[in-house]
Amino acid sequence: MTARTHDLAAITALGVVFVSGPARTITLATAIAAVFANPVGGITPDIDQPTAPFWRNLPVGRYFGKVFDALTGGHRFLTHSLLGLALFGFAAHWLIIFVHPLTPRVDTGYVWWAFMIGMASHLVMDTFTKEGVPWLLPIPFKFGFPPLKRLRITTGKVAESFVIFPLLILFNVGFYWANYHTVLDILHHRIT
Numbered sequence: 391m392t393a394r395t396h397d398l399a400a401i402t403a404l405g406v407v408f409v410s411g412p413a414r415t416i417t418l419a420t421a422i423a424a425v426f427a428n429p430v431g432g433i434t435p436d437i438d439q440p441t442a443p444f445w446r447n448l449p450v451g452r453y454f455g456k457v458f459d460a461l462t463g464g465h466r467f468l469t470h471s472l473l474g475l476a477l478f479g480f481a482a483h484w485l486i487i488f489v490h491p492l493t494p495r496v497d498t499g500y501v502w503w504a505f506m507i508g509m510a511s512h513l514v515m516d517t518f519t520k521e522g523v524p525w526l527l528p529i530p531f532k533f534g535f536p537p538l539k540r541l542r543i544t545t546g547k548v549a550e551s552f553v554i555f556p557l558l559i560l561f562n563v564g565f566y567w568a569n570y571h572t573v574l575d576i577l578h579h580r581i582t
């Protein structure tokens with residue numbers, strides 16, 4: 391899937407988890423940090439593509455992209471598995487703890503969860519594409535849904551732009567409509 395779809399899927403998943411979850415109060419700094427960490431998690435699995443937007447935006451990104459590609463075993467490999475999710479979860483945990491002294495009002499736990507929800511949503515979305523996702527690496531089998539490859543999405547093609555993306559938007563509209571009062575309560579009372 392394209393970066394745009396992954397961003398939208400990540401923020402959709404974060405919204406659903408937070409709004410449907412138990413009522414919690416968080417600081418505004420935490421909310422802002424979580425909203426930024428979430429799409430970063432959402433695009434992280436694609437750092438194994440030398441041409442990924444993640445790398446393209448860095449000055450020597452192409453070079454590092456190639457190195458990373460070799461290290462992670464090419465596209466749709468380690469970063470697209472539960473093992474990769476655990477490894478990046480571990481790395482993100484330490485990175486967040488490391489920068490925490492600079493941002494004392496941020497609750498690191500929420501930021502970590504926002505990152506992980508973003509990253510997990512990426513694997514779920516890629517499962518709907520033709521290539522599938524090697525969820526259970528080192529077992530080298532790529533899972534896809536629906537199981538019949540023919541029925542799955544081709545990244546960047548019509549079905550993604552005109553079906554998946556609009557469906558995600560529609561889902562958000564419906565979801566926030568249905569949870570309007572909860573969202574109001576969050577904005578008014580639960581972000582301090």
Ligand SMILES: [Zn+2]
Pocket residue numbers: 391435436470512516
């Ligand atoms: Zn991907």
